[in-house]
Amino acid sequence: MDRVSTGVPGLDAMLGGGLIPARPYVVSGPTGAGKTILAMQFLAAGLAKGEAGLMVTLDEPPNEVKANVVAFGWNLDRLKILDATPDIKAHKRQRSVIDVGTTMDVRDMDQVGEIRQSSQIRAMEVSIHGVQKMLKQEFFQRQERTREKYKRIVVDSITALKMFSMGGEDSRIMIQSFMRFLSELEATTLLVSERLNPKILETEFFLCRGEIRFHKSLDGNVIRRAVSIEKFRGSRFDDRVRPMSITNSGVSVDAQGVVAMTGGRLAALGQEYLEQRMGEEVTTVIESVLKMVEDAHRMRMAVTDIEHAISRAMLQIQRRNYQKAMKAALHAQSVIRERLEKARQGPPPPPPPAAPPPPGVRR
Ligand SMILES: Nc1ncnc2c1ncn2[C@@H]1O[C@H](COP(=O)(O)OP(=O)(O)OP(=O)(O)O)[C@@H](O)[C@H]1O
Ligand SMILES: [Mg+2]
Structure with a gap:
């Protein structure tokens, strides 16, 4: 299968050759870790091969985004940047x-x-729905203009997108539908996400097909940088933490290198991994439900209740209440499975009583 290069050879090696095309991925890490640089490098690698790239920026205005990567000498003339920075x-x-x-x-x-x-x-203006509309418009206008699709998309960052839109359960559902929309565009997408709280698994981490995570720690007065692949659906990958650096040619990863797990915050990674394992089982169930939700959407079935149930399960995971999360997830799974089976066997169902409210409307 063809893989999509991240623009970083060492990272491609960790990914078993690169990203699987036409899917959304998360790039996470603390501030200053190199997320935006990697995202731009990914877009530049595409442009160099003639693949159209689109960036939605919420963190920095477009001129600053470009100015910040001038040092790397990438040709970004043909990069389209959508400015979604709030005031x-x-x-x-x-x-x-x-x-x-x-x-x-x-x-x-x-x-x-x-x-x-x-x-x-x-x-x-900076609602998730608004950004989605802006993206959709640009995506299809370009397709009409040039008969060519955007192959690579970056959203920098989804953390800002959520911060400037609604909070609570609605924002989780909005992100679910945003990710579904991105999958439908069939572009390879990087979603930049700051893990504000390492113990909280935000919606995008469930829904993405893979996560590239940057780590940064202070060793004496030297900044140590590292990268790991946290998940990568449908592919083998290197599950070790590898050293990375930012040089004059951008992000560089030593795919054979070993990170000394001594001192500093990197040592604390162990605990974080453990937490994640605990949530992993629930995550698998949630993901299977979300897949069925996608099917249901395609079949124009009403599944708002399932989406809410999944949101609640995610919330429980965020609270690290894995029992409750599992219960909610399993219940949602059995309900939607049954509903889908009925729909597939029986005669076509009558249309749902009312169309689900448009995104952005509180239910
Ligand atoms: N030419 C360069 N050479 C070496 N390091 C650089 C160069 N340009 C930027 N950096 C380093 O890159 C880091 C910034 O990377 P980047 O902007 O991608 O971070 P980020 O993860 O997007 O952070 P944030 O979450 O704050 O947006 C800084 O630590 C900076 O020191
Ligand atoms: Mg950034």
């Missing part, structure tokens, strides 16, 4: 103004009103 300045200003609330005078109050309003509008 972060307004958010920050708003917060600091609130912090000093007691010392504000009337003149400042006027300003606060203005800033609030503008930041609210901006925050609404």
Whole structure:
């Protein structure tokens, strides 16, 4: 099977040749780990082979994204960057103004009103649904214009996307539908995700077909960088943590190298791995349900209740309540399995009573 190069030979080697095409993957790691650089390197590798690349940026405005990788000498002229950056300045200003609330005078109050309003509008613009619409439009417009599809897509970052959209259960369902939408585009997609809390498994980690995780630790006054493949559906892969570095040619991975598991935060990885194993079984069930949810969507069956059940299971995993998570996941699995079987055997079902509400509408 053809593989898609990440643009980093050492990483391709860890992946058994590269990524399996037309699927979404997560690139995770702490800030400054090299996620954005890898994402750009992946796009640049595609452009060099004539594969159209599309980047959605929420973390930095497009000019900064490009400026940050000038040193690597990649030709990004043909890269399309969609700017989905929210007005972060307004958010920050708003917060600091609130912090000093007691010392504000009337003149400042006027300003606060203005800033609030503008930041609210901006925050609404950066809904998951909005970004999805923007992506869809660009994707199909290009296809019409040039009869060529975007082969590689990057979303930097999905963490920001969630932060600037709704929280809670709805945002998990939105991410489910966003990932489904990405799969349908049949482009190889990298979703950049910061693991804000290593103990929490965010929705995108369940739904992606693989995860490339960057690690960063301080050893004395030297920054140690490492990378690992956390999962890769449908392929063998190197499950060791390997040393990586950022040089003048971008991210570089030593696929044979050994990371000294001494001192620093890398040593703490063991605990994290253990936690993940515990959640793994539930994850497998959730993934099987999500696959059936995809089938159900294709068959135009109403499965909102199943999606909610899965969201609850994910929430339980995030709370590290694996028993409850498993119960919810197994229940959802049996319900949807039965529903699908009925639909496949019996005569075509009548259309669902009402179309599921459009994404973005609270249920
Ligand atoms: N030319 C270069 N040579 C070596 N290191 C570099 C070079 N350019 C950037 N870096 C390093 O790359 C890191 C930034 O990488 P990147 O922007 O990809 O991080 P990130 O994971 O996307 O972080 P964030 O989550 O904050 O966006 C910094 O640590 C910086 O020191
Ligand atoms: Mg970044």
